[in-house]
Amino acid sequence: MTTEPSRTVEVERKYDVDVETPLPDWSAVPGVDAVSTGEVRALDARYFDTADGALARSGVALRRRTGGPDEGWHVKGPRQGDGRLELGWPLADGDELPDAVADTVSSWTTEPLTPLARIENDRTAYLLTGSDGVVAEFVDDRVRATDLRRGTQREWREWEMELGPAAPADEDGREAFFAAVERAVHAAGGRDASSGSKLARALGF
Secondary structure, three states, rough: OOOOOEEEEEOOEEEEEEOOOOOOOOOOOOOOOOOOOEEEEEEEEEEOOOOHHHHHHHHOEEEEEHHHHHOEEEEEEEEEEOOOEEEEEEEOOOOOOOHHHHHOOOOOOOOOOOOEEEEEEEEEEEEEEEOOOEEEEEEEEEEEEEEEEOOOOEEEEEEEEEEEEOOOOHHHHHHHHHHHHHHOOOHHOOOOOOOOOHHHHHOOO
């Protein structure tokens, strides 16, 4: 398996939504000319941490996920400004933590890692495109989460909007984009997210 990870900087917003809420109308979002047909993805992720939550305290998440175009091992680093660096490695044989991933998380901890939560997600993904390409990806997630340490199960639906390569590069442009997204989300019946991540919500935070 290659030791060089993929690198992406996630800039996204999350929203809570009821089970029957209709999808938003994106026609008033600047720079968006078309929305793709939804692509259905079945995602299954397991998150890991130390017994005392060393990664979480550092703002880091470690997961192994199957399904979707980026399945593999992922390390999400601490938030920096409006974004968060995500490193990715392809899946190897078996479920053991690959050496390259272990080397990366050793920046935060070398203690044993144990399963923290399982998050199964029925996702439908849509590409919002403009004249220069993909402005953003919008996903409609129906989530089933299990806190593996306590056995607690939770279910919810949420939306995410993540900037793409053709998104505005300047801060003012990004703010205008997300402001228009928020108006469309609220008009459809969505709400600002009550939790910062799926993992946090799976654990009751």
